[in-house]
Amino acid sequence: MTVEGLSINLATTRGSWGFAEAVDGCLARGITAIAPWRDQVAAVGLDEAARIIHLNGLKVTGLCRGGMFPAADDAGRQAAIDDNLRAIDEAAALGADCLIFVVGGLPKGSRDIAAARQMVEDGFNSILPHARAANVPLAIEPLHPMYAADRACVNTLKQALDLAGRLGPDVGVAIDVYHVWWDPELAEGIARAGRENRIFAHHICDWLVPTTDLLLDRGMIGDGIIDLPGIRDKVEAAGFHGPQEVEIFSAENWWKKPGEVVLDTVVERFRTVC
Amino acid sequence: MTVEGLSINLATTRGSWGFAEAVDGCLARGITAIAPWRDQVAAVGLDEAARIIHLNGLKVTGLCRGGMFPAADDAGRQAAIDDNLRAIDEAAALGADCLIFVVGGLPKGSRDIAAARQMVEDGFNSILPHARAANVPLAIEPLHPMYAADRACVNTLKQALDLAGRLGPDVGVAIDVYHVWWDPELAEGIARAGRENRIFAHHICDWLVPTTDLLLDRGMIGDGIIDLPGIRDKVEAAGFHGPQEVEIFSAENWWKKPGEVVLDTVVERFRTVC
Numbered sequence: 312m313t314v315e316g317l318s319i320n321l322a323t324t325r326g327s328w329g330f331a332e333a334v335d336g337c338l339a340r341g342i343t344a345i346a347p348w349r350d351q352v353a354a355v356g357l358d359e360a361a362r363i364i365h366l367n368g369l370k371v372t373g374l375c376r377g378g379m380f381p382a383a384d385d386a387g388r389q390a391a392i393d394d395n396l397r398a399i400d401e402a403a404a405l406g407a408d409c410l411i412f413v414v415g416g417l418p419k420g421s422r423d424i425a426a427a428r429q430m431v432e433d434g435f436n437s438i439l440p441h442a443r444a445a446n447v448p449l450a451i452e453p454l455h456p457m458y459a460a461d462r463a464c465v466n467t468l469k470q471a472l473d474l475a476g477r478l479g480p481d482v483g484v485a486i487d488v489y490h491v492w493w494d495p496e497l498a499e500g501i502a503r504a505g506r507e508n509r510i511f512a513h514h515i516c517d518w519l520v521p522t523t524d525l526l527l528d529r530g531m532i533g534d535g536i537i538d539l540p541g542i543r544d545k546v547e548a549a550g551f552h553g554p555q556e557v558e559i560f561s562a563e564n565w566w567k568k569p570g571e572v573v574l575d576t577v578v579e580r581f582r583t584v585c
Numbered sequence: 586m587t588v589e590g591l592s593i594n595l596a597t598t599r600g601s602w603g604f605a606e607a608v609d610g611c612l613a614r615g616i617t618a619i620a621p622w623r624d625q626v627a628a629v630g631l632d633e634a635a636r637i638i639h640l641n642g643l644k645v646t647g648l649c650r651g652g653m654f655p656a657a658d659d660a661g662r663q664a665a666i667d668d669n670l671r672a673i674d675e676a677a678a679l680g681a682d683c684l685i686f687v688v689g690g691l692p693k694g695s696r697d698i699a700a701a702r703q704m705v706e707d708g709f710n711s712i713l714p715h716a717r718a719a720n721v722p723l724a725i726e727p728l729h730p731m732y733a734a735d736r737a738c739v740n741t742l743k744q745a746l747d748l749a750g751r752l753g754p755d756v757g758v759a760i761d762v763y764h765v766w767w768d769p770e771l772a773e774g775i776a777r778a779g780r781e782n783r784i785f786a787h788h789i790c791d792w793l794v795p796t797t798d799l800l801l802d803r804g805m806i807g808d809g810i811i812d813l814p815g816i817r818d819k820v821e822a823a824g825f826h827g828p829q830e831v832e833i834f835s836a837e838n839w840w841k842k843p844g845e846v847v848l849d850t851v852v853e854r855f856r857t858v859c
Contacts, residue, residue: 459767493733
């Protein structure tokens with residue numbers, strides 16, 4: 312029996328499982344879509360990861376991640392571009408639906424977020440020809456504003472869509488409920504993303520109250536306050552019917568549990584709360 | 586010698602000083618504007634606080650705070666309204682420039698942020714007649730989206746201005762750099778707030794990298810990545826020339842230092858980085 316419409320971002324089982332164990336864990340539960348991270352792929356080897364994916368007919372809802380474009384100098388920005396070109400090749404080798412982008416925050420020592428945002432746009436323009444040649448869709452993930460300084464200076468769906476619009480009709484967005492649930496313009500942003508055919512991925516987890524760490528205290532679906540069915544309805548109404556990808560960073564809770572427990576919980580919750 | 590253009594939000598010295606000590610500390614450094622919290626006023630007594638303020642000719646750039654409108658039931662919402670009516674009376678007694686509003690987040694058990702936002706608007710409409718009769722300006726403070734669940738479901742300047750626009754021409758906003766610095770629409774939001782004569786307060790502190798606590802790890806001005814002069818220029822260009830109010834919640838750092846050290850640092854930084 313397969314679990315339709317569910318993808319597991321392998322960050323979710325990072326606490327106990329590498330790439331191969333996570334794939335086995337997914338397959339054992341009828342989950343046939345995954346989204347790995349580049350370090351997890353590198354640890355097993357790109358060719359071996361691609362072999363496992365193709366052998367098992369897995370759908371790859373995204374490769375995490377490209378981005379981190381801003382840097383304090385030209386050399387740093389070029390290094391980021393070079394790394395993103397490699398990420399595109401990896402996404403192509405894995406047959407990923409898209410390469411997910413966490414675009415980067417302020418360069419060290421900078422307080423100029425407008426300049427950082429320009430560096431992001433310039434970086435995308437530098438890699439787009441290669442992405443197009445490799446047929447790898449690029450998905451800009453707007454990150455919660457609490458990450459604006461150190462992880463991503465693209466912080467609303469509207470901002471991501473405006474950027475995608477300047478980059479080209481083939482650039483999209485990843486809509487992660489954790490980052491966008493609070494946005495008073497969320498409904499119109501999702502509808503617009505659908506009209507523009509830019510929804511490439513739909514990530515889910517939950518926002519805990521209280522949240523004890525800015526990065527590593529995401530909640531299991533159902534444990535927080537995000538209206539998951541409400542957002543899913545909007546995403547589906549906008550025309551995206553790909554899997555919902557569960558991505559949970561949880562250093563002090565879920566990453567300390569065995570992968571089996573994490574996945575069993577995800578599957579049970581997915582059936583009841585999403 | 587006075588420090589022109591500086592106000593101290595008394596949360597900043599909460600770690601070591603109550604109302605009277607904080608006033609003495611400000612006066613000793615030539616700071617003649619403050620913004621107290623209601624619990625600090627209550628601890629010394631409203632009449633005594635008003636006496637101290639008037640005796641020393643202090644400007645009160647705001648009273649913190651009203652708000653917290655959403656609740657799970659009618660009784661809870663009415664209790665919030667009643668408390669806000671008292672807050673208005675206190676702001677009037679202190680001669681505060683405005684009453685600052687942290688509007689509240691999701692009621693316990695709710696995932697419906699649209700409903701919470703409606704409760705906020707309904708709450709404001711319930712208290713506005715009393716605020717107008719008391720001649721107390723109400724300042725909606727949009728809070729950073731990381732507080733949307735548990736503290737304030739008004740999370741962008743645009744959203745606050747839209748709400749203020751529906752409430753009336755006499756309702757304004759408090760622009761706190763900590764909450765809005767990341768907003769890609771900040772410049773247009775500040776300009777609009779100026780055009781509409783809605784800037785009632787300008788709060789400053791800094792965003793630390795890393796930030797270790799969502800609520801209580803604000804930085805001293807100059808220690809983080811917020812472009813304070815850039816935002817100040819926009820606020821002044823929009824027509825607001827009131828004091829910049831330093832408001833720092835810092836449980837593990839500044840609240841553990843003596844008030845003298847905190848204020849000396851604020852004054853030195855204010856002269857060099859703001």
